[in-house]
Amino acid sequence: MSDPLSLYPAIEAALMCDCIVAKPAQAQALYRQWLAGGYARAGGALYPVPAPGRPARPLLVAATDVPRRGLGSAEGRAALLHAIAHIEFNAINLALDAAWRFRAMPDAFVDDWLRVAAEEAQHFLLLQQRLAALGYAYGDFPAHNTLWDMAVQTGHDVLTRMALVPRVMEARGLDAVPPIQRRLAIVGDHDSAAVLATILQEEVGHVRIGNYWFTTLCDARGLDPLETFRSLLGQYQVALLRGEMNRSARLAAGFTEFELSMLEDFSVTRQRTVTRSKHEQAV
Ligand SMILES: [Fe+2]
Numbered sequence: 001m002s003d004p005l006s007l008y009p010a011i012e013a014a015l016m017c018d019c020i021v022a023k024p025a026q027a028q029a030l031y032r033q034w035l036a037g038g039y040a041r042a043g044g045a046l047y048p049v050p051a052p053g054r055p056a057r058p059l060l061v062a063a064t065d066v067p068r069r070g071l072g073s074a075e076g077r078a079a080l081l082h083a084i085a086h087i088e089f090n091a092i093n094l095a096l097d098a099a100w101r102f103r104a105m106p107d108a109f110v111d112d113w114l115r116v117a118a119e120e121a122q123h124f125l126l127l128q129q130r131l132a133a134l135g136y137a138y139g140d141f142p143a144h145n146t147l148w149d150m151a152v153q154t155g156h157d158v159l160t161r162m163a164l165v166p167r168v169m170e171a172r173g174l175d176a177v178p179p180i181q182r183r184l185a186i187v188g189d190h191d192s193a194a195v196l197a198t199i200l201q202e203e204v205g206h207v208r209i210g211n212y213w214f215t216t217l218c219d220a221r222g223l224d225p226l227e228t229f230r231s232l233l234g235q236y237q238v239a240l241l242r243g244e245m246n247r248s249a250r251l252a253a254g255f256t257e258f259e260l261s262m263l264e265d266f267s268v269t270r271q272r273t274v275t276r277s278k279h280e281q282a283v
């Protein structure tokens with residue numbers, strides 16, 4: 001058998017790849033070859049990544065400038081699927097970055113995040129197929145430019161990354177999918193709804209991975225997970241919930257009933273506090 005290749009330059013190449021065909025293919029090949037023992041954890045300098053590789057299109061705009069359309073037309077459905085495809089494209093990068101950046105973590109961490117990167121690549125491919133069926137492609141609509149921000153903000157600490165990316169951003173995805181599936185079913189787009197069902201199932205696994213590593217890291221540092229999580233939400237000014245919580249998916253992903261109830265209360269209290277302080281500022 002030939003000598004294993006150096007893992008970190010291979011991950012970096014996928015992370016910085018700006019081609020929408022090559023990046024998902026590289027992410028999936030990385031995971032296969034890592035599992036087959038084709039890589040040694042070696043090589044490559046570590047540095048902050050202000051922006052991973054991305055194609056010239058979609059045009060990146062402020063989140064508030066991404067147009068929202070009704071789902072009655074193919075264009076409206078394509079715009080929605082495009083927004084999700086953009087999240088998946090960024091999710092490939094977020095997962096690759098976790099496997100690349102946090103080098104003191106054990107091999108099981110690399111297993112998990114390369115698996116997530118490969119699954120995010122599959123999600124991106126599934127959504128590209130749905131876009132093509134509607135006569136569109138990734139890049140046809142503007143997209144928002146904020147998804148990488150959390151990677152930059154949490155690049156210094158793996159515990160913070162696990163708290164705020166899988167346990168907040170990906171967990172919000174669990175909440176967001178069922179209402180979208182219902183809206184797609186109402187307009188008869190059952191193929192797109194079926195793709196989202198596949199994605200939701202695998203996203204539960206991603207959040208579970210985040211929960212596992214977050215609690216493992218809290219244990220190792222002698223920290224209380226709930227207190228630590230709440231304090232990070234406040235410190236980074238992160239909203240835990242946007243809309244209704246998907247309790248069953250979050251429970252399947254390893255959150256406990258107790259924790260979800262506490263977090264719901266905490267979110268409501270924080271929202272009231274933010275609203276009150278905005279009101280006071282206005283006055
Ligand atoms: Fe995904």
Ligand SMILES: [Fe+2]
Nearest residue numbers: 091170203206
């Ligand atoms: Fe994910």
